[in-house]
Amino acid sequence: MKDYVIDIEAENKEIRKRYRALLRACKPTMQRGDKQMIRKAFDLALESHKEMRRKSGEPYIFHPIAVAQIAAEEIGLGTTSIVCALLHDVVEDTNITLDEIEQMFGKKVRRIIDGLTKISGIFDPNSSMQAENFRKMLLTLADDVRVILIKLADRLHNMRTMEFMARDKQLKIASETSYLYAPLAHRLGLYTIKSELEDLSMKFTDPDTYKFIARKLNEKKAEREKFIADFIDPVQEILREQGISAQVFGRPKSIHSIWSKMRKKSIPFEEVYDLFAIRIIIDTEDEREKTECWKVYSIVTDLYRPNPDRLRDWVSSPKGNGYESLHTTVMGPRGQWVEVQIRTSRMNEIAEKGFAAHWKYKESNSDSGLDQWIKKIREVLSNPEQNALDFVDDFKMNLFSDEIFIFTPKGALIQLPNDATALDFAFEIHSDIGATCIGAKVNHKLVPLSHVLQNGDQVEIITSSKQTPKEDWLNFVVTAKAKSKIRSSLKEERRRVAEDGKEILERKLKTLKITYNTDNINKVANYLKFASSQDLFYNVAKGLVDIKHLREFVAHEKNNDATLSTQNTQFNAHIGGLVEKLHRKDQDTLLIGDDLQQIDYTLAPCCNPIPGDDVFGFLTVNDGIKIHRTSCPNASKLMANYGYRIMKAKWTSKNDVSFLTGLRIVGIDDVGLVNKITTVISHEFHVNIRSLSITSNDGIFEGNIMVFVNDTSQLENLMKTLKQVRGITTVSRYESES
Numbered sequence: 001m002k003d004y005v006i007d008i009e010a011e012n013k014e015i016r017k018r019y020r021a022l023l024r025a026c027k028p029t030m031q032r033g034d035k036q037m038i039r040k041a042f043d044l045a046l047e048s049h050k051e052m053r054r055k056s057g058e059p060y061i062f063h064p065i066a067v068a069q070i071a072a073e074e075i076g077l078g079t080t081s082i083v084c085a086l087l088h089d090v091v092e093d094t095n096i097t098l099d100e101i102e103q104m105f106g107k108k109v110r111r112i113i114d115g116l117t118k119i120s121g122i123f124d125p126n127s128s129m130q131a132e133n134f135r136k137m138l139l140t141l142a143d144d145v146r147v148i149l150i151k152l153a154d155r156l157h158n159m160r161t162m163e164f165m166a167r168d169k170q171l172k173i174a175s176e177t178s179y180l181y182a183p184l185a186h187r188l189g190l191y192t193i194k195s196e197l198e199d200l201s202m203k204f205t206d207p208d209t210y211k212f213i214a215r216k217l218n219e220k221k222a223e224r225e226k227f228i229a230d231f232i233d234p235v236q237e238i239l240r241e242q243g244i245s246a247q248v249f250g251r252p253k254s255i256h257s258i259w260s261k262m263r264k265k266s267i268p269f270e271e272v273y274d275l276f277a278i279r280i281i282i283d284t285e286d287e288r289e290k291t292e293c294w295k296v297y298s299i300v301t302d303l304y305r306p307n308p309d310r311l312r313d314w315v316s317s318p319k320g321n322g323y324e325s326l327h328t329t330v331m332g333p334r335g336q337w338v339e340v341q342i343r344t345s346r347m348n349e350i351a352e353k354g355f356a357a358h359w360k361y362k363e364s365n366s367d368s369g370l371d372q373w374i375k376k377i378r379e380v381l382s383n384p385e386q387n388a389l390d391f392v393d394d395f396k397m398n399l400f401s402d403e404i405f406i407f408t409p410k411g412a413l414i415q416l417p418n419d420a421t422a423l424d425f426a427f428e429i430h431s432d433i434g435a436t437c438i439g440a441k442v443n444h445k446l447v448p449l450s451h452v453l454q455n456g457d458q459v460e461i462i463t464s465s466k467q468t469p470k471e472d473w474l475n476f477v478v479t480a481k482a483k484s485k486i487r488s489s490l491k492e493e494r495r496r497v498a499e500d501g502k503e504i505l506e507r508k509l510k511t512l513k514i515t516y517n518t519d520n521i522n523k524v525a526n527y528l529k530f531a532s533s534q535d536l537f538y539n540v541a542k543g544l545v546d547i548k549h550l551r552e553f554v555a556h557e558k559n560n561d562a563t564l565s566t567q568n569t570q571f572n573a574h575i576g577g578l579v580e581k582l583h584r585k586d587q588d589t590l591l592i593g594d595d596l597q598q599i600d601y602t603l604a605p606c607c608n609p610i611p612g613d614d615v616f617g618f619l620t621v622n623d624g625i626k627i628h629r630t631s632c633p634n635a636s637k638l639m640a641n642y643g644y645r646i647m648k649a650k651w652t653s654k655n656d657v658s659f660l661t662g663l664r665i666v667g668i669d670d671v672g673l674v675n676k677i678t679t680v681i682s683h684e685f686h687v688n689i690r691s692l693s694i695t696s697n698d699g700i701f702e703g704n705i706m707v708f709v710n711d712t713s714q715l716e717n718l719m720k721t722l723k724q725v726r727g728i729t730t731v732s733r734y735e736s737e738s
Contacts, residue, residue, distance in 0.1 A: 011059055015046070018065045025072040026082055034079040040104065041083040048094040055164035063157060064088060070153040074193060076353040081146050084112040088150060091117045115147035116154075148184065155181050156193055159200040168648045171616060171630055174204040175639030189322050192352055198256035206259075206631040207614075213255045216269050224252070224276060231278060231304075231332050238299050245283040246296065252276045266664055268730050277339040281348050289344045290315055293326050296342050304330035307337065315343075320403045320415055322350050407458040416453065419478050423449040426461045427482035434482060435489055436463040450476040468493065498534050501541030508540075508547055512554055527553045590617045590649040592627060601625040603659065607632035610659035612712025617647040651711070658708035660690060661715060665703040667728040669696045674703075676725050681707060685718050704734070 019042055026038060045064050052060035068085035071077040077085075083105055090096050091113055098117075102110035159177060162170055178201035185194035203210045228250035236248050253275055261272050280300070284292045293315050300306075310329035318324045325343040332338040343351065406414045406425055414428055422442065426449075427434030440447055441460040453459065469489040477483055505524075506516045514520060518533075525536040528549060539545045590601065592615070601617060607629040609615045614630045618638050627649055628635055639646055665677065674694060681687050690706040709715045719731045 015059065015061055015065075018062065018069075022065055022069050022072065022082075025069050026079065029072070029076070029078045031079070037079060037105070038082055038086070041086040044096070044104070045086045045090060048090045048096060052093065054161070056161065060089075063161075066157045067150065067153045070156055071150055074156075074353070075149055075153060075190065076349070077146065077149060080108055080112070081150060083109055084116065084146070085150050085153060087113055088116045088154060112144055112147055112150070115144060116150060145188075149188070152181060152185055152188075152190065152193060156197060159197060162200070162204065168616075168646070170204045172639050172643050172646060174201040175636040176643075177201045178205070179636035179640035187320075189319075189350060190353070191323075195254040195256065199254050201636075202256050202259065205635065209259060209631070210255055213258055213269060217252065217255070217258075217275065220275070224250070227332070227334065227336075228276065228278070230334075231338060234303055235278075235280070235300060238303070239296070242295075242299070244292065244296065247279075247281045249279055250276045251279050266666070266730075266732060266734075268732070271730075273336055274339055277341055280340065280342045282342070282344045284344055286346065289346070293342050293344065297326055297328060300330060300340055300342070301328065304332060304338070306330050310339075315347075317405055325351060404453060404455040406453055407456070409458065409460045417478055420453050421449065421476055421478065422447055422451045422453065422459060422461070423473060424477050424479045424482045425453060425459050426463075427477070427479065427485055429461065431485045433461055433463060434485060435469050436465060436467045437461055438464045438467050449473070494538055495534070497541045498537035501537035501539070505537060505540045505545075508550055511547070512550060514550075514554065524550070524553055527556060590625065590627075590647055591652050592649055601627055604628045604632065604634075606634050608659070608661045610661050610709055610711055610715060611651040612715075613651075615649050615651070617649040618642070619645040619647065658688065658710060660706060660708055662734040663703075663705045663707060663719065663722070664730075664732050664734050665705065665722065665728060666730045667701055667725075669699050669701040670727045673701070673725075673727050677703065677705075677722065677728075680721055680725060681705070681718065684721065685714070687714070687718060 022042075023035065023038065026034070042065075046061050049060040049064070054060055054063060064086045067088060068082045071081050071085045087101065087105075087109070091098060091101065098110050098114055101113050155177060158173065162173065165173070177197050182194050182197040182201065185191075185197060199210070232248045232250070239246050239248070258269070258272055258275065261267075261274075262269060265271075280296055282289075282292050282296060307329045310327075312325075312327035314323055314325050314327070324347040325341050327339065327341050329337050329339050403415050404418055404420065406416055406420075408414060408429070414425065416424055416428060422440035423434060423437055426437040426440070437449060439449065439462040440451065441462070442451060442453065442457050444458075469486045471490055473486050474483060477486065505521075509516050509520070521533050521536065525531075525533050528536065528539075528545060530536045530539065536545065592601065592611075601624060603609055604618075604626045609627050609629045609632075615627050616630060616635070616639075617625045617627055619625055625647070628638065667673065674692075678689065678692070681689055688708045690708065692703065692705045694701055694703045696702075707718075709718065715733065719733070722728060722731045
């Protein structure tokens, strides 16, 4: 326990100061009696948390006040949500009950606090149920979206103050945030919060890259500000001349979005040119919004040449989360492409504050894309049998998807994610239509179920009563609803077939004079390497397990029964021992390269970690411990869904061992260049090459080389030397051969 020097008087003064700041943030949405309600919630929270402190040593009350301020100021929520934000930890951390909350603040507050309490421990590192709990969290979203909005405010403040936590907790929380919370913020239209969550996650999961890009952005700040001023001055001048009231400013792109572009295009920071966007916010009446946006678009594109392929019109057809804006890319004054975003003050508030602003402007009788999306969540969640991990993966995939608009034969408009197929459309119309779909007509032409739809297509579905869902459908559908319904149907069909298999197996075992009981069934399933008895029954029904396999089992059982039992016991004890060790406070770090530590581990081929990389261990079911880089493409998913199987790991000095990693080299094709590259790698650095592939196109070559190095220091020196070879423009590390 840390010792803190506590100045009670100074702390009380700071608490009062923060509370006053909260009231100022709440003022725009306050009505009569709201101030007293907020004060009552503040007093209860202050009393409930008076003996509690955060990891930083600050009074715990600082946290609920900060969460309430984010909810009010950055999300735009009203008094009920502010009260709930102040009280969000009270029921869990104190003796205050939900009944008492209801007596003091009413049923609405009780329901939201109940939702927040249910999901407060969702990502407990000792829990094996993260995915199932995330599903429960979405049930609260379908019930009252304010629960999730307050949870996002809570997560944002925790991320902002996470430097005081232990490193392993930082990694787990940051991974959950990038994997689930940032996409959820995106889908709810909270773009500013989504960007900050992504940046903060990267700050903890990949600190070196984060600091590198932040430093580079800072170095170019003056140059960038000069360019923005040169770009917007003539725009502002014409807007003034034409009597259009608007704010024009430059906005830097987030560190995470810059890094994503660098990875996606395999380019260095210096080749990322769109480090900022120009934003034009117009003040106008609602009925003139579209006209004014296109008028400003005309002014901008008269001044600067537009790229016709980069126009995005979300004014005529808003995104599913309510986002409205005109986006275009134009050639700036120095021959550089610049993104310009044009929208009104109302559209900007929805873009900044997402769902909360959407409800503020929504007409009571309209049914928006966000309302439809919440309906879809309810539909998907209505299937209680869907595997939780499948659900999270499918749901997450749809969070970031852009929308397309498809017409039915009668002219109704259906919204689907990008890359949706004819079969996704069928399931969107109705589950039964999807399940019996055999084909479709797109714009009056017959197409297969897997046909990818384009914006504006008109689709007619063809069905047959004899059709049933097929497993290969899962390979091309993209919506969570379609995947959920297909899996549910397949599971039901599999269960029906398995029932037949159960009866067949009972008869076959009777023939062999084997007792049909749970113990023997489990032994047969284990021997034939099936995950469950259901899988065994299914394969029996399909004829994949016959009497010959069962005779082999009987012979094996007679010879090895005792040994098999011992092996299973030892295996379970081994796994249990590792998990127990994982959670022992003082001995929970795996030392990689330490001969004294008798634990088997392998280096994950998806990211090929080498000494010097920030790493963690992941306890697999069959392959022992796998070591991953914290920046591995799979890290977020593993930590978010299997936090209880993560263990801390660090390298010990081991210069006589080599590790596999990849280099991607791009440059101008020249005679002898490959020889120069291999000379540097093999002769100067004495590094072994495992594989090398070079492609050349129009005088530009790209090489992928897998090499064995001792650590990150040797790798960085090798990359630095390769960059100095004449003709080479970029050298970067990549994750794996695949």
